[in-house]
Amino acid sequence: MTAIPNTKRRGAIYWYRRSRRLPCGNHFRPMVSLRTACPQAARHRAAILTAKFEELYMRLFGKPARRLALDKDAATRIFQGEFNKALDALDDEREQYAIRGYEFGDLDTFLDVHEEVYRYLAETNCSGDEPTAEAWTERVPHLDRDVAMLAHQQVSRLSAIWHQSLDETAEALENEQIETDIFHMDQAMRLRFEARLAAVQEYRRRLSDPDRRFESLLAAPVGQATVRPAAPAAVIQPTTVAPTAPTIDPAWASLTAEQAAQKFINDNPKLVASETGKREAKWTDKTRSQFETAMRLLQKSMGPKPFVALSNEDLRQLMKHFDGLPPNHHKTPRHGPMTLEEICAEAKAEIRKGRLEKSALGLNVPTLNRHFRFLKMAHEWARKQNPAIQALDWSEFAFEDGRSAREQRDAFPVSVARKIFRLPPWHGCANKRHRLKPGRDVYHDSLYWVLPIIWYSGMRREEACKLQVTDIARSEDGIWYFDVDVTDAGRLKNASSRRWIPVADELVRLGFIDFVAAVARRGRSCSSRSWSATPATWAIPITGSAG
Numbered sequence: 001m002t003a004i005p006n007t008k009r010r011g012a013i014y015w016y017r018r019s020r021r022l023p024c025g026n027h028f029r030p031m032v033s034l035r036t037a038c039p040q041a042a043r044h045r046a047a048i049l050t051a052k053f054e055e056l057y058m059r060l061f062g063k064p065a066r067r068l069a070l071d072k073d074a075a076t077r078i079f080q081g082e083f084n085k086a087l088d089a090l091d092d093e094r095e096q097y098a099i100r101g102y103e104f105g106d107l108d109t110f111l112d113v114h115e116e117v118y119r120y121l122a123e124t125n126c127s128g129d130e131p132t133a134e135a136w137t138e139r140v141p142h143l144d145r146d147v148a149m150l151a152h153q154q155v156s157r158l159s160a161i162w163h164q165s166l167d168e169t170a171e172a173l174e175n176e177q178i179e180t181d182i183f184h185m186d187q188a189m190r191l192r193f194e195a196r197l198a199a200v201q202e203y204r205r206r207l208s209d210p211d212r213r214f215e216s217l218l219a220a221p222v223g224q225a226t227v228r229p230a231a232p233a234a235v236i237q238p239t240t241v242a243p244t245a246p247t248i249d250p251a252w253a254s255l256t257a258e259q260a261a262q263k264f265i266n267d268n269p270k271l272v273a274s275e276t277g278k279r280e281a282k283w284t285d286k287t288r289s290q291f292e293t294a295m296r297l298l299q300k301s302m303g304p305k306p307f308v309a310l311s312n313e314d315l316r317q318l319m320k321h322f323d324g325l326p327p328n329h330h331k332t333p334r335h336g337p338m339t340l341e342e343i344c345a346e347a348k349a350e351i352r353k354g355r356l357e358k359s360a361l362g363l364n365v366p367t368l369n370r371h372f373r374f375l376k377m378a379h380e381w382a383r384k385q386n387p388a389i390q391a392l393d394w395s396e397f398a399f400e401d402g403r404s405a406r407e408q409r410d411a412f413p414v415s416v417a418r419k420i421f422r423l424p425p426w427h428g429c430a431n432k433r434h435r436l437k438p439g440r441d442v443y444h445d446s447l448y449w450v451l452p453i454i455w456y457s458g459m460r461r462e463e464a465c466k467l468q469v470t471d472i473a474r475s476e477d478g479i480w481y482f483d484v485d486v487t488d489a490g491r492l493k494n495a496s497s498r499r500w501i502p503v504a505d506e507l508v509r510l511g512f513i514d515f516v517a518a519v520a521r522r523g524r525s526c527s528s529r530s531w532s533a534t535p536a537t538w539a540i541p542i543t544g545s546a547g
Contacts, residue, residue: 004043006050007034012470014042016049020057035500037470038485044163051166051185058183070187074176081172082192086199104150105380111204113151116140118197120155125190126162131155145398160495165189248388252308260307261295264378294374297322301340308389310379315372315397322371323362326350365399372397417455426452444515453512456504457482463497466490469520472503472513479503480513 007014010033017031030053034045070078094107104110120131120139131139136152143151155161169189170180178184255263265271271283283291301318302310324344329335335343350356363371376394383389421427423436425447430439435447442448453464459482466489467482474480480503486492503512 004039004046007042007046012037013473014039014046016046018050018053020053033476035473035475036483036485037473038483038487041485041498044166047163047166047170070178070184070191074178075187075191077176078172078188079191079195082195083199083202086196087203090199090203107207109147109150111200112143112147113154115197115200115204116143116148116151117154118193118200121161122190122193122197125186125193126158126165130158145395157495165192168192248308249386252382252386253306255307256304257295257299257302257307257310258292260378260382261292264381265291290370291374291378294371295378297340297371298375300338303339307378308382308386310392311390312392312396315375315392319368319397322368324348325361325363326356327360368397368399412455420451421455444511449512449515452507452510453482456507457501459484459501460493460497462490463492469516469524472516480508 004014006018007016009015014034014036015031016034017029019027019029022028032049034042036042036045090111093110104113116139131152133149133152136155137145137148140148140151166185166189169185169192172192173180173184173188178188252260265288271288298307298310298314298318301321302314305314318340321340321344324347325340326343326347329343329347338346347356347361351358351361372394376392376397379389379392383391424430424438425435426442428438428440428442429435430437431441432443435443450461450464453459453467454461457464463484466487468487468489471483471485471487472480473483482501482503484492484501485498492498507513
C-alpha cells in the first residue's frame with residue numbers, strides 16, 4: 001500500500017484497488033491502472049474512482065433503510081463553518097484590492113464574478129461539462145462583458161475546482177465524524193458552495209450598510225457589552241468650498257507608453273520573480289513580453305504623445321494600423337525604428353507590386369483582444385494613480401471570434417515540415433561537433449528528438465523539452481504514451497494541459513523507445529537539461545548512416 005488510500009504501485013505506476021464484501025459473502029476486489037506516476041494525479045483519480053465505486057455499490061447492494069442525507073444539525077454546522085471561512089477570505093481579498101495592479105480591478109468586480117461562479121457551482125455541484133463562452137454570456141446578461149469573461153475564466157477550471165473541493169468536503173465530513181460516501185459528499189459539497197454564495201451576498205450588504213457589519217460583530221460571542229446611544233451632535237452648517245480640479249502627477253506627465261509599461265512592472269513586484277527564486281512570478285516571460293509589445297506598438301502608433309493623454313481617437317488610429325500590418329511586421333530589424341504608419345504604407349506598396357496578398361494584412365482577433373486587454377489594464381492602473389486621466393470606452397475594442405480554438409491558428413504546412421526534416425540533424429550530418437553540416441551520420445539525441453515529438457504529438461515546445469523518462473509509459477494494452485503533467489522539470493500552461501498523448505508509430509519506428517531505454521540505463525532522468533543541452537555533451541550514441 002502507498003500513502004494514497006486505495007492504491008498500490010507497480011513499478012512507477014499507481015494502481016487503484018478496492019475490496020468490498022458482497023451480500024453473498026464473497027469479496028469483490030477490482031484493480032485498475034491509474035496510468036500515472038505522479039502522486040498528486042493518482043490521489044485525484046483514486047478519489048474519483050472511490051466515489052464512483054461507492055455510488056455503484058450502493059445502487060446494487062445498498063440497504064433502503066439507510067439514511068443517506070445529512071442530519072439537520074450537521075448540515076447547519078458545515079454550512080455555518082464554510083460561511084464564516086468565506087467571510088474571512090473576503091476580508092483578506094479586500095486588503096488585496098489596495099495593491100496596485102489588482103487583477104479584478106476593484107472589489108465590486110470581484111464580488112460580481114464570484115457571486116455568479118458560486119451560484120453556478122451551487123446549482124450544478126461541479127457536474128457536467130464546463131460552459132462555453134457563448135452559453136455563459138447568455139446565462140449572465142446583466143454583467144458587463146469583461147466581468148462575464150472573468151467569471152467564465154473561473155468556471156472554466158471546473159475540474160480543478162472539483163478536485164480541490166473534494167478534499168475540503170471530505171475534511172469537513174471527517175470533522176463531523178460522518179462517513180465520506182458519495183451521498184454525503186454530494187450534499188456537503190453543494191452546501192459549501194451555497195454557503196460561499198450566501199457569504200458573498202452578505203458581504204455585499206455589509207459594504208453598503210456598515211451598521212449591519214457592526215451588528216454582526218456584536219452578535220459574535222465576545223462578551224455581553226452594552227452599547228448606549230451617543231448624545232446627538234450639534235448641527236454644523238457646511239461651508240461651501242470650490243472643488244479643486246485634479247491634476248496629473250508631474251512624474252507621469254511626460255511618460256511614453258513604453259516608459260509607463262516599465263513603471264507598471266516595477267511598481268507591481270508580484271508580476272516578476274524574486275532574485276533568489278523563492279517567490280514565483282505571476283507573469284511568465286512570455287506574458288511580460290506580450291504586455292511590453294502591446295505598449296510598444298501603441299507608442300509607435302501615437303508617436304511622442306504621453307501615455308496619460310491617450311484618447312479613444314488614439315485607440316481607433318491604433319486599430320487602423322493593426323488592420324494594415326503585414327504578417328512579417330517587426331520580424332525584420334528594419335521595422336524597429338519605423339512607425340506603424342510607415343510599416344503599413346510599405347505593406348500597401350508590396351500589395352501593389354503583387355508581392356503580398358491583401359487578405360494577409362491585419363492582426364487576427366485573439367491577438368487584437370490580447371493587445372487591447374493589456375492596454376486597458378495599464379490605462380486603468382494609471383487612472384488609479386492619477387484620477388485626472390481621461391476615462392476611455394474600451395467596449396469598442398473587444399472583438400468576437402466565432403472560431404474554435406483549433407481554427408484560430410493556421411495549421412503548420414506539411415511542405416515546410418518536410419524541408420525542416422531534410423536538414424542535416426535528421427537527414428545526415430558531418431559529425432557530433434558539426435550537426436548542421438551535411439554528412440552521413442544521424443545522432444538520436446535531444447536535438448534529434450524534440451522536433452519529431454512536437455510534430456507527431458502536437459505538444460508545446462516547453463512540454464517536449466521537459467519530458468522525463470517517467471513521463472513515457474506503456475498502457476496495459478501495450479500502447480506507449482506521453483504523460484504530460486507538472487513535474488520537477490517544469491510546469492504546464494494551465495490545468496487543462498494535463499493529458500496523455502499516444503507515442504506515434506513513426507516515433508517508435510525511428511527508435512524513440514530505444515532512446516528512452518538507453519537514457520534510463522545510464523541513470524539519467526531525461527530532464528530539461530538533457531533535452532536542451534549541447535548534443536555533444538548529452539548525446540546517446542545510437543547512430544547510423546544516412547543512405
